[in-house]
Amino acid sequence: xxxxxxxxxxxxxxxxxxxxxxxxxxxxxxxxxxxxxxxxxxxxxxxxxxxxxxxxxxxxxxxxxxxxxxxxxxxxxxxxxxxxxxxxxxxxxxxxxxxxxxxxxxxxxxxxxxxxxxxxxxxxxxxxxxxxxxxxxxxxxxxxxxxxxxxxxxxxxxxxxxxxxxxxxxxxxxxxxxxxxxxxxxxxxxxxxxxxxxxxxxxxxxxxxxxxxxxxxxxxxxxxxxxxxxxxxxxxxxxxxxxxxxxxxxxxxxxxxxxxxxxxxxxxxxxxxxxxxxxxxxxxxxxxxxxxxxxxxxxxxxxxxxxxxxxxxxxxxxxxxxxxxxxxxxxxxxxxxxxxxxxxxxxxxxxxxxxxxxxxxxxxxxxxxxxxxxxxxxxxxxxxxxxx
Amino acid sequence: xxxxxxxxxxxxxxxxxxxxxxxxxxxxxxxxxxxxxxxxxxxxxxxxxxxxxxxxxxxxxxxxxxxxxxxxxxxxxxxxxxxxxxxxxxxxxxxxxxxxxxxxxxxxxxxxxxxxxxxxxxxxxxxxxxxxxxxxxxxxxxxxxxxxxxxxxxxxxxxxxxx
Numbered sequence: 001x002x003x004x005x006x007x008x009x010x011x012x013x014x015x016x017x018x019x020x021x022x023x024x025x026x027x028x029x030x031x032x033x034x035x036x037x038x039x040x041x042x043x044x045x046x047x048x049x050x051x052x053x054x055x056x057x058x059x060x061x062x063x064x065x066x067x068x069x070x071x072x073x074x075x076x077x078x079x080x081x082x083x084x085x086x087x088x089x090x091x092x093x094x095x096x097x098x099x100x101x102x103x104x105x106x107x108x109x110x111x112x113x114x115x116x117x118x119x120x121x122x123x124x125x126x127x128x129x130x131x132x133x134x135x136x137x138x139x140x141x142x143x144x145x146x147x148x149x150x151x152x153x154x155x156x157x158x159x160x161x162x163x164x165x166x167x168x169x170x171x172x173x174x175x176x177x178x179x180x181x182x183x184x185x186x187x188x189x190x191x192x193x194x195x196x197x198x199x200x201x202x203x204x205x206x207x208x209x210x211x212x213x214x215x216x217x218x219x220x221x222x223x224x225x226x227x228x229x230x231x232x233x234x235x236x237x238x239x240x241x242x243x244x245x246x247x248x249x250x251x252x253x254x255x256x257x258x259x260x261x262x263x264x265x266x267x268x269x270x271x272x273x274x275x276x277x278x279x280x281x282x283x284x285x286x287x288x289x290x291x292x293x294x295x296x297x298x299x300x301x302x303x304x305x306x307x308x309x310x311x312x313x314x315x316x317x318x319x320x321x322x323x324x325x326x327x328x329x330x331x332x333x334x335x336x337x338x339x340x341x342x343x344x345x346x347x348x349x350x351x352x353x354x355x356x357x358x359x360x361x362x363x364x365x366x367x368x369x370x371x372x373x374x375x376x377x378x379x380x381x382x383x384x385x386x387x388x
Numbered sequence: 389x390x391x392x393x394x395x396x397x398x399x400x401x402x403x404x405x406x407x408x409x410x411x412x413x414x415x416x417x418x419x420x421x422x423x424x425x426x427x428x429x430x431x432x433x434x435x436x437x438x439x440x441x442x443x444x445x446x447x448x449x450x451x452x453x454x455x456x457x458x459x460x461x462x463x464x465x466x467x468x469x470x471x472x473x474x475x476x477x478x479x480x481x482x483x484x485x486x487x488x489x490x491x492x493x494x495x496x497x498x499x500x501x502x503x504x505x506x507x508x509x510x511x512x513x514x515x516x517x518x519x520x521x522x523x524x525x526x527x528x529x530x531x532x533x534x535x536x537x538x539x540x541x542x543x544x545x546x547x548x549x550x551x
Contacts, residue, residue, distance in 0.1 A: 023549040036549035125551045174551075296397060296412040303411040346549055369408055370401070 014129045018352030022336065026346040033375045034346040038174060040238040040319070041366045042293075045279070045286040048237060052275035060270055066262040068095025068246070069273050075280035076246055083284075084206070084216055086229075088248045094258055095268045095276075099204045099232040099245035103168070104130055105257040106200045106228045106247065111136035115165035120151055121356035124174050124202070128354070131168075139164065142356045145324060148313055149178030153187045160191070166198035169217060172205040175353045175362040176322045177298075177315020182215040189220045199227045204245070205318040207236035207287050210295050212316060218248070225250040228257075235319075236287050237279045242272040294319050297365040300372060305363075308380045309387060319366050322350065326359045328386040336361060342385075343378035389415050389423050395432070400533070402436035441536045443528065448498040451480075451525040454507060456491040457518040466490060469516035478506050489521070500524060 004012065026032050043049075067073065073090035080086040096102040103126065111117060111134040119127050121140045131138045141159050143149040151169070171180040192199060199217055206214045218227040232245025247257065298314075301321045305312040310323040325335045332349035339345050348364075350357025365372060390413065397409060406424075410417045427433045442449035458469050466484055473493060474482045481494040493511075497503040504522065512520050528536055 017551070019549055019551050023547065026548045032548060034548045037546050038550045039546060041546070292393070292396070296393070299414045300408065300411040303414070348549060352551075369397075369404060369412060373408060 010132055010135075014132065017125055019125055019348060022346070022348060022352065025337070026340060029340065029344060032340070032344050032346050033371070033378070035363045035365075035367060035372070035375050036346040036348045037364050037366055038320075039240040039366060040235065040290065041368065042238040042290055044237060044239050044242070044275075045283055047282060048239065048275045048279045051278035052242075052271045055274035056271050060274060062270065064095075064267045064270050064273060066267050067093065067258055068268055069270075069277070072273050072277050072280070073246075075277055076248070079280045080248065084214060084219065086216060086218055086248075089251075092248050092251050092254050094247050094254060094261055095273060096232075096245045096247055096261065097265055097268050098234065098243045099202060099230045100126060101261070101265065102230040102232070102245050102247035103127070103200065103202060104133075105260050106230065106249075107131055107134040107136065107166075107168075108260055109253065109257045110134075110166050110198055110200075110228075112165075114163060116161060116163040117165060118156075118159050118167040118197075120149075120167075120169065120173075122149075122175055122350060122353035122360070123168075124170055125353060127168055127170075136165065137163070140354070140356070143176070143178065145311075145313060145322075145360075148316075149173060149176040149322075150180055150184050151188060153191055156188050156191050160195050160197065164195065164197050166200055167192070168200045168202065170202040170204075172209060172214075172315070172317020174205065174318055175320050175348070175350065175357065176360075177313075177318045177320045179209065179212065179316035180215070180217075181212050182219070185215060185217050185220065189217070189223055192226060193223050197226070199223065201227060201229055203229060203231045204235050206231060208291055208294055208319060209317045210291075210298065214317070228253060233276050233279055236290075237276075237283060238290065239272075239275070239279070242269070242275060244268055244272045244276050294365060297367070297369055297372060300369055301363060301365050301376070304372075304376045304380075308376070308383050310383060319364055321363050321365065322360050323363060324359055325361055328383060330386065332358055332361055339379065339382050343382050345375050345378045345382075347379075389413065389419055391423060391427065391432075394420065394423060395427070398433075398436075439532055439534055441528070443536070450497055450500055450503055451528070452495045452497070452500075452503045452507075453523045453525065454491075454493045454495055454511065455489040455521040455523070456493060456511070457520075458490045459516050459518055461516065469514070472514055472516070473511060476506070476510060478503075478510075489519075 072095055073093040076093055077088045077090055080088055107130050113135040115136045116139045117131045117136045118139045121142050128138050139159055141155050201217050218224050218229045228249040230247050233239040302312050302314050305323045309327055310325055312321050312323040315321055332351045336347050336349040348362040350360030406417050406420050410420045460466050461468055478495050479493050480496045483492045485492055495503050507520055507522055
């Protein structure tokens with residue numbers, strides 16, 4: 001039987017992940033030092049783990065409401081108010097299986113065949129396939145290093161057409177570490193309002209903001225109802241493996257998103273939800289501890305890369321630096337493959353995040369300073385050999 | 389320079405070099421060096437020790453907590469008698485406490501006999517010491533924020549490359 005004929009054409013044509021390819025390569029080798037990981041190096045704070053275990057001990061092992069425990073949704077609303085001054089009600093919230101599910105729900109709820117969704121490139125690996133699976137057409141905006149990978153009003157205006165349904169934002173950004181301040185957003189908000197396009201904002205790295213206080217685009221009242229805010233527990237609380245996120249937005253949109261969620265997922269894992277209540281309620285200090293550690297590591301990496309001749313702008317959020325490797329004369333993929341073979345150090349080629357990532361590598365600083373030091377010493381040896 | 393940040397960096401790793409501290413703090417090496425010197429002079433930084441789990445070595449090593457009741461002295465309160473106790477090299481750590489006894493001293497020694505001898509012949513005989521109770525440590529689980537169990541290295545669990 002020819003299985004290529006029975007499968008869905010869109011799924012068949014999704015490009016294989018550049019990350020996956022690189023993972024396979026690195027995984028075959030012994031003694032690799034990796035700076036390629038997109039998750040915190042900290043273990044989940046103990047009080048969160050303990051709260052989840054206690055819930056299991058108490059037999060809280062059943063489904064929860066589709067949208068998640070009311071107690072957790074209330075805590076999420078309190079948290080958003082306390083940390084970012086955003087007003088949401090529990091009815092405007094769904095607890096999801098990671099931020100990833102929330103993005104999928106948002107895209108599938110909004111997009112009809114042929115609708116355009118604007119993505120900012122380089123971007124997180126799941127956005128393009130997400131739009132395509134929802135039947136949409138990706139419209140890319142290429143962000144540049146000169147602009148520190150910010151979205152400008154000119155770029156946005158030029159990308160909007162009659163078919164534009166939504167734009168997907170991700171600040172602080174994976175992979176670039178790009179950041180939008182309140183002032184940066186203020187310039188694009190009138191365009192979003194005028195064209196009545198929806199905004200899906202993936203704010204999973206919100207708590208990892210360094211120089212500036214984080215500002216959500218949902219903080220602009222004039223477009224708040226157009227914004228679908230996606231966040232989660234993975235990055236702020238080091239809870240990647242728990243697979244827990246949430247989405248906030250206009251009540252009507254949330255109600256429709258819940259139609260998909262209830263049939264596809266039923267509800268997010270119950271024990272994880274109990275852990276998350278503890279996270280939202282009592283763990284602000286844990287966030288701060290981790291944020292400070294990341295900040296120090298970021299400073300270390302930015303200085304080290306610039307000193308070895310790889311131009312690196314200072315990212316103001318997330319836990320990645322995005323060095324420009326064009327001075328070596330190599331492509332992103334050549335750089336990463338040869339670095340891996342030559343020095344056993346794994347970084348991710350910028351092109352894993354779309355063609356706009358050519359000329360860059362993504363380096364994660366979810367590692368201790370000692371590990372970063374050891375790895376960057378090796379990268380320096382490699383770069384010196386290449387630029388001689 | 390943010391002294392607290394500098395202290396938080398070296399509190400958990402005294403082996404970080406000045407160049408690394410400078411890079412992490414976005415400061416010059418000279419500045420970091422001077423600040424460290426200043427903090428040492430002011431006795432804010434009191435030492436750069438190594439945390440050792442002696443239980444894992446083939447060394448005779450016992451730890452005991454001694455609860456000490458003591459009488460205060462006019463003018464000095466508890467400080468003079470405290471000093472007489474903590475000057476002994478056997479005393480590793482010592483606190484003045486609220487509650488039913490005055491001091492808690494942590495004593496390190498090679499054997500139980502050695503610790504008992506120290507308490508009986510030196511500590512308990514001091515003028516001002518009214519009584520002692522010795523509690524021997526059977527097992528250390530955690531010290532200075534570090535767990536002594538072997539399953540704490542969890543970063544190997546992460547996949548090598550993830551989005």
